[in-house]
Amino acid sequence: MTLRPPPLTLALLLAAIGVPVALLLGLLAGSSGWGWPQGEILWLIRIPRVLAAFGTGSALALAGALIQLVTRNPLGDPHILGITSGASVGALLALLIAPVGSLFMPELGATLGALGAMSLVFALAWRSMGRGLAPSAQPGTVIVLLVGVMIGAACGAAVSFMLAIASDTQLHSLVFWLLGDLNGASLWWPAWLATTLALLLTWPRAHELDWLARGDAWAWTLGVPVAHRRRLAILAACLATGAAVATAGSIGFVGLVAPHIVRLTGLRSARVLLPFSALFGGVFLVLADTVARTLVAPAQLPVGVVSAAVGVPLFLMLLLRRRA
Amino acid sequence: MMNLPTALSLHLDKLALRAGGRADGRLLCRDLDLTVRAGERWVVLGPNGAGKSTLLVAIAGLLEPNAGSIRLENRPLHDWPAETLARQRAWCPQFWLDPFPVSAWETVACALLATHPELDSDAVQGLARSWLQRFDAAALADTDVRSLSGGERQRVALATAFAQGAPLLLLDEPTAHLDWSHQALLQELLREWSTQQGAAIIVVHDLNLAWSLSTHALLLDGQGGASWGRREDILQAEALSTAFGIPVSAQNEDTERRWFRVELEKRK
CATH class of the missing domain: 3.40.50.300 (P-loop containing nucleotide triphosphate hydrolases)
Incomplete structure (x- = not known):
């Protein structure tokens, strides 16, 4: 199979057109039909929502790309490390016990839950994140993933427990939160901040993540401080995931597939993969959210439903067309 | 070179x-x-x-x-x-991990970039391709390394090790x-x-x-x-016979050449 990257200028051009078009569509779409919204609606509802969607998508896609690279696992996704499940526990707990009407409670709970799960991942897998140099040791990346999956499983049980004891009225908001929904997104900037921070932490030495993906030992012989780079990348991914989940709940699919779609277009080296994954994830989620708001208007769909319904065929199409 | x-x-x-x-x-x-x-x-x-x-x-x-x-x-x-x-020193391991699609020249370029950060990307690509050519792999330069045969992947790996310049x-x-x-x-x-x-x-x-x-x-x-x-x-x-536990014979053709063979018939 021949691989040629597209010219970077073309990719930049597409991004320069795609991002404004997606944002514009997001602004124009409303529950009562298409059209330029009035001042108040534009500034207080539409713009924050579109920005929140873009930031969430970017954060998830970037986290997915980072986790795939440093665990050299094409199935890596932002939710695999248990951060999302931790956030879910926090958010659901807040929804269950908080007095009705208290502002930002699920967001605060999700942030605390994500931070808790993140600390647990780092405490349990700290050594494993640096391992993999010795030829005989079990690859550390497998242990990191397994630790994440186990934290996720434990939190998943806690979530099931809360769903089981919730009253019918609470259940609706809990389920909506779990499905991933931008309707309740009240703050747009945390996801943007986390994405920017994650890019700042990893992008300057992103090319080393490419070497790392080809084996810890080999990367080390090229002069890469393997343990340090992997911990930093996982930290960045956790921050981005935590912020995204706190903003919009657990939106699946974007983080797993956005990096793969960017790769399929030929932008493979981490230096371009990371920023373009973030751009693509942002655009994708803005469009998915636009569909979620308009498809069954005036009712709204959880954006997670749309992102999977649109993304799965899109990804399969790209994948199978390439193989043929 | x-x-x-x-x-x-x-x-x-x-x-x-x-x-x-x-x-x-x-x-x-x-x-x-x-x-x-x-x-x-x-x-x-x-x-x-x-x-x-x-x-x-x-x-x-x-x-x-x-x-x-x-x-x-x-x-x-x-x-x-x-x-x-x-x-x-450049280390060329026995086994390679290729979890994601990547072309052969990009693989070689990794090693070049690590030791020659001063080179611009065109120079890196040129050098990577010339190293692949030396290993008779010029035609594979744009091929996904995951689709190469064992011997082809090995030549890409050797080109990578040589290109590191150690x-x-x-x-x-x-x-x-x-x-x-x-x-x-x-x-x-x-x-x-x-x-x-x-x-x-x-x-x-x-x-x-x-x-x-x-x-x-x-x-x-x-x-x-x-x-x-x-x-x-x-x-x-x-x-050699002691180390490998089988009878090995060695024949000198001249001072420069020596041939080895296993004498399986003596093994009984």
């Missing part, structure tokens, strides 16, 4: 290695005392599990020896900063998947490497190939014993 930095000599002092580098691991070798100088090509021979790859990994700096020390130009290996060491090459079974013409090509390139004052330590299994690749040899017997020196002194029928 790029100009190599000045080759440094490698010293092993009373080196002992155990399996996996663990204190309770099986003894692989002890009291290894040898020096590899610029222009020398060493082959490492021994039965399966004798510790050839472990020795290479230790010399690459990835494994702390159980006793003794490894020095590059009188400076212990662990005192070298990893980035500086990358310009001194004077000391550590090649783990570089001929494993290569056909005869490419084995010959590797021999030629290694000789040329020596004339440029590069050095190489090569793990091989084929005795005839070992002879023609090398100037020196290190024979591990699999019980912790080892012998080393010039190839004509080490690659002797008796020592």
Whole structure:
């Protein structure tokens, strides 16, 4: 199979057109039909929502790309490390016990839950994140993933427990939160901040993540401080995931597939993969959210439903067309 | 070919290695005392599990020896900063991980970028492609490495190791998947490497190939014993027979050529 990257200028051009078009569509779409919204609606509802969607998508896609690279696992996704499940526990707990009407409670709970799960991942897998140099040791990346999956499983049980004891009225908001929904997104900037921070932490030495993906030992012989780079990348991914989940709940699919779609277009080296994954994830989620708001208007769909319904065929199409 | 930095000599002092580098691991070798100088090509021979790859990994700096020390130009290996060491030795492992699609030239470019950060991207791509061409892999430059055959992937790996530009090459079974013409090509390139004052330590299994690749040899017997020196002194029928546990015969065609074969008929 021949691989040629597209010219970077073309990719930049597409991004320069795609991002404004997606944002514009997001602004124009409303529950009562298409059209330029009035001042108040534009500034207080539409713009924050579109920005929140873009930031969430970017954060998830970037986290997915980072986790795939440093665990050299094409199935890596932002939710695999248990951060999302931790956030879910926090958010659901807040929804269950908080007095009705208290502002930002699920967001605060999700942030605390994500931070808790993140600390647990780092405490349990700290050594494993640096391992993999010795030829005989079990690859550390497998242990990191397994630790994440186990934290996720434990939190998943806690979530099931809360769903089981919730009253019918609470259940609706809990389920909506779990499905991933931008309707309740009240703050747009945390996801943007986390994405920017994650890019700042990893992008300057992103090319080393490419070497790392080809084996810890080999990367080390090229002069890469393997343990340090992997911990930093996982930290960045956790921050981005935590912020995204706190903003919009657990939106699946974007983080797993956005990096793969960017790769399929030929932008493979981490230096371009990371920023373009973030751009693509942002655009994708803005469009998915636009569909979620308009498809069954005036009712709204959880954006997670749309992102999977649109993304799965899109990804399969790209994948199978390439193989043929 | 790029100009190599000045080759440094490698010293092993009373080196002992155990399996996996663990204190309770099986003894692989002890009291290894040898020096590899610029222009020398060493082959490492021994039965399966004798510790050839472990020795290479230790010399690459990835494994702390159980006793003794490894020095590059009188400076212990662990005192070298990893980035500086990358310009001194290139390690070509036996197995490669290719989890994501990537073209052959981009793989070679990784090693070039690590040691030549000053090069711009066009120069890196040009050098990567020229290295692939030297290994008869120019046509594979834009191919996904995951779709290459074993021998093709091996040539890309060798091009990557050579492209790193480090004077000391550590090649783990570089001929494993290569056909005869490419084995010959590797021999030629290694000789040329020596004339440029590069050095190489090569793990091989084929005795005839070992002879023609090398100037020196290190024979591990699999019980912790080892012998080393010039190839004509080490690659002797008796020592090889003992190490491998089968009757090996050696015939000198002239001073330059020696042939090895297994005398299976004597095995009864």
